[in-house]
Amino acid sequence: MSLVNNQRPLQPEYIPGSITDRESERKALKQALDTVHLPDVLLHGPRGTGKTLLTRQLITQLEDDIQHHYINCIHHNTEHKALRKLHTSITGENTPQGFHTSKLQRKIEKQLKHTRHLIVLDEADFLLQNNGNSLLYYLSRINKPSNLGTIIVSAHTASLQSQIDERTHSTLQPQRIGTEPYTSEQVYQILSQRARQSLEPTSLHHEALTYLASATQNTKLGLHWLRHTAQNTDQPITEQTLKQTQKQAHHHFTERTLSYHTDHHRTLYKAIRDFDDYPVNSGQTYTKYREHCRKQNLEPLSNRRISDYIQHLKLHGLIETKAHHGGKHGKTKEIQPTSLLQ
Ligand SMILES: Nc1ncnc2c1ncn2[C@@H]1O[C@H](COP(=O)(O)OP(=O)(O)OP(=O)(O)O)[C@@H](O)[C@H]1O
Ligand SMILES: [Mg+2]
Missing domain, CATH: 3.40.50.300 (P-loop containing nucleotide triphosphate hydrolases)
Incomplete structure (x- = not known):
């Protein structure tokens, strides 16, 4: 049996009846x-x-x-x-x-x-x-x-x-x-309103929602995580359940974000995630991206295009970059994935 009574309020495009604190x-x-x-x-x-x-x-x-x-x-x-x-x-x-x-x-x-x-x-x-x-x-x-x-x-x-x-x-x-960032209490309110409209009563523990609301200020991510979890369990959602679904829900969230872009954006992001230590520089990123293209039989794009795509990932908040001047490579960028959680 699914926990979800009504899918719509868990979708990001849904317009709730009332808007909290805005x-x-x-x-x-x-x-x-x-x-x-x-x-x-x-x-x-x-x-x-x-x-x-x-x-x-x-x-x-x-x-x-x-x-x-x-x-x-x-x-x-x-x-x-x-x-x-x-x-x-x-x-x-x-x-x-x-x-x-x-x-x-x-x-x-x-x-x-x-x-x-x-x-x-x-x-x-x-x-x-x-x-x-x-x-x-x-x-x-x-x-x-x-x-x-x-x-x-x-x-x-x-x-x-x-x-x-x-x-x-x-x-x-x-x-x-x-619009200022939301406090945990505001995220709690926003998500609990949506949960009430979409989930079976008593299927979301209070402490689970408190955990979710303290883990992210981004209501879009919070909603996605809640939806992903509710769709993948038939037991009431606890803090433990959310901890278990965290990694996969985040993975889906970034995939959904990048679904509006090209295969090369997704390959680039995968490549950036594939290092053991951060930050990495633009040159290392291009090399890793080309390796991933080879594995996927994709014709790699020029560094210039990839440099634009790095900007797109940054605009989505998936990576952070810092310009780095000097050194033997001259001007380069330091790049690392963003932790989407606080
Ligand atoms: N104050 C609020 N009351 C009720 N729901 C809210 C409120 N703020 C955000 N939400 C819900 O949270 C989700 C994310 O909000 P929205 O998409 O408007 O954020 P955004 O600032 O446009 O984010 P982004 O910059 O990533 O596009 C939506 O599903 C929205 O309905
Ligand atoms: Mg928006």
């Missing part, structure tokens, strides 16, 4: 949008602190005359891809592959005139890292102040000033709203 951030977002000219907002905070939830809740409550467009920049990580997605979202039609960026820009501008639009750029760091600020520059230039607002969501930067050029920044002047 009232001031919710109000700040709502207030920002209560203006004739929609604003530009930078919503920032560490991973698993409710940024996407706040944004998704907000867009379900927009006034009728505001059209919203949600763009996940992990998938749409160039100006062209993001504009295609935006064009499709505005027109409701598939955008032909062959459209050039400037053609897309012209078509979008025409459409934007008619009504107010709010664009959410979730995981914006992936776009900025990959493609610089060309999309933000374009958005900042079209007819401002305008019918157009943006919510730029970032897990990495509390200020866009160092990420985008000065002209773009001074036109956007994004209002900053931050």
Whole structure:
């Protein structure tokens, strides 16, 4: 017999009936949008602190005359891809592959005139890292102040000033709203609410949830760990059960995170995990990555591409890197996997 009555509340995309302790951030977002000219907002905070939830809740409550467009920049990580997605979202039609960026820009501008639009750029760091600020520059230039607002969501930067050029920044002047890391008590509350909605009563021990909430501040990881455990046992979940499932649940969590990327990202991450001692440098990482490619019959990518992929793993919080200058290899990076637990 399974412990799970209802799978949905354990999914990360699920929007719970009530949001725990994010009232001031919710109000700040709502207030920002209560203006004739929609604003530009930078919503920032560490991973698993409710940024996407706040944004998704907000867009379900927009006034009728505001059209919203949600763009996940992990998938749409160039100006062209993001504009295609935006064009499709505005027109409701598939955008032909062959459209050039400037053609897309012209078509979008025409459409934007008619009504107010709010664009959410979730995981914006992936776009900025990959493609610089060309999309933000374009958005900042079209007819401002305008019918157009943006919510730029970032897990990495509390200020866009160092990420985008000065002209773009001074036109956007994004209002900053931050989400602080949750305390263990808040993580406990969030997870227990979801557990009540999805699990058989009495199937999760209080001390197990206390352990889970003290082990991670990232509610997305906590939820994943709980779901993984509940799906793999038919006995009530204790602290001991969670300790037993910890390694595998984390492994699945990173696999799920990397499932949005290429085989090479996964091979690279495996290679980085394959050292005995850390930190390792970029050169050692490239060599190990090529070894893993050979074993998997994959044609290795250039060091330059892999260097970008190292950045992607970093943006996901799976590894930490530190620039290292000097030494016989000149400029290099020190790399180590992140411990996802506290
Ligand atoms: N205050 C809260 N109340 C209820 N549920 C929450 C709250 N904060 C987060 N959650 C839940 O935790 C999970 C992670 O939240 P969310 O995806 O919004 O985090 P995030 O800050 O966008 O993380 P990331 O930077 O990794 O994308 C979601 O399932 C969300 O519903
Ligand atoms: Mg998010």
